[in-house]
Amino acid sequence: MNKQLKAALALGATGVLALTGCSTSSGSESGETISVNAFSVMEAANEPVFEDFVGTDAGEGMSVGDFTTSYGASGDQSRAVEAGADADVVHYSLETDVTRLVGDGLVAEDWKDNATNGIATSSVVVFVVRSGNPEGIETWDDIVEPGVEVITPNPGSSGSARWNILAAWAHITGNGGTEDEARDFVTSLLDNTIALPGSGREATTAFTDGSGDVLLSYENEAILAKQSGADIDYVVPPDTLLIENPAAVTVDADETAQAFLDFMTSPEAQADYAQSGFRPVVDGVDVGEVEGANDPADPFPTPEELFTIDDDFGGWGEAADLYFGDGEDGNPLGIITELQQETGKVGEE
Template sequence: MKKTIKAAVAASVTGVLALTGCSVAGGSSDSGETVTVNAFSVMEAANEPVFDDFEGTADGADVTFQTSYGASGDQSRAVVAGADADVVHYSLETDVTRLVGEGLVAEDWKDNATNGIATSSVVVFVVRKGNPDGIETWDDIVEPGVEIITPNPGSSGSARWNILAAWAHITGNGGSEEEARAFTTSLLNNTIALPGSGREATTAFTDGSGDVLLSYENEAILAKQNGADIDYVVPPDTLLIENPATVTVDADETAQAFLEFMTSPEAQADYAQSGFRPVVDGVEIEDVEGANDPADPFPTPQTLFTIDDTFNGWGEAADLYFGDGEEDNPLGIITELQQTTGQVGEE
């Protein structure tokens, strides 16, 4: 069956193994045009049907895609260092604003209908099949003895979404910063591994470590599609994950056309099959394999926090929570708590 999905942003109540490297996909005409896509790793499988559908449009005829995938921050820094990119698609807004600061992306890149966002998800709890520990809420995961895996906020974009979702559980529900620090400290004390990336964290969990994994909903759905013997829980309150995309200043009109296609209902339906929540309204979605309810794959949480409403955007949140303490960058709140608890994780 098909289900028409509204954009994840509108739903807010309160406000395959990916490989690093390059590959070529799409049309093979020597006279065609090449669009270079530089993206965070989880987009590798998700982009393939989107490329195929774009090639079926007038703008996409005879287009070949050159792709590079990897950790979001690493991809962004590679573009600064000279890697080719027409379209960039990252986990965090700060990985795009790095390019703005280098003059590689226009300052007005967010001036469009989706505010620069191409894909979205929410933070979820990945649990053992059947959820034997009965983990349903944030409070459940800080109970004594619960073993948590989450990637390292010092190196992973997905980890930053995860840890801010935990923080928002306190402050977004009326708690103080002191209470949020205490809750986050309990979460870190229960954490048995902080792998360097979200994909490494998923691998650690599916290999048998831990009771609960903090992750993206789309990552959990992808893991189930790939045969992982897991379940996942969308907690009553969680954080909306928003992944930005834009073109570089030297990109031509074909790259711009592809960027616009990425947020079309057709492309968003493709992304939904990989577990991403649509960022535009009116998207018709077939059953999503791997979702808790394939016919209703993206349930609306009771409370859905956003980075803008709860944390005043990444422009403020990045340094406030994740500053590394070097040079003129003060030590961030989460960075400090990691050091205090000894949970500095893997790079």
């Protein structure tokens, strides 16, 4: 069994589907520690990356215990750092959760000036279904059929939820539909939604505990759940949205934190992340077989149509307020926020 899968299963035995996790350090030989603040689904995936980093020259004298970690819903994590929570490296679901910290002077304005444009991990939106897919869910149209019970996280707190909902929107507009048709489609999706938990990890927990017929989720989250023993399957729909998760160092972080950020997008670390179900963001990664994938030998098939936030929504700088604006300071409600209020599906506080 490879070390990445061991790490995932070890976390599974102690509650891999918990919302948050924290490790503390008693002090490394080098005196270095790195505080990582990240969105919830990174909890298991980071363990082998920490292990490999301490084996590099940059991590010499450190141990895995010298990483202090905090995990939770992406927006909540970002707001916590904004309010003073400790962080050397931030890794979130959405670009807007990093740019919030840029606006507060906590992350440098040039954080995207690197080979991956600031992206550390990537995935796609998938449908997580019951083992054997008893409802026969294969396409977006299947999940808006009457009686299908959907779970997706709350867009108000979860980055995963925003990717999910925009993937549904793109299914209509990216295939020639109008904005009104997209509104109708998302309304039908929300009408079928029985729960909007606070984070992607909480949503997975709700589904694996028995709620719902289908969960909208990251591909990597589905793979991790299967690695951890969940009796589920997942479907990559014919058209879906590319998920890109940004990472950055804070302005007060030292050179070791920067070295770790750089390591995150190295072929070695990307191979670790691939074993947890993330699609590599750089070339030259030896992925190997990925346990839990639909086809372990070909774990990341190319969808028939792959939408992107930049090409199909004008980037997060434009999409965030247009779709998810909260109406504060006299600004209009975002389209999805408005639809949530109209359907009464505003999520869990």
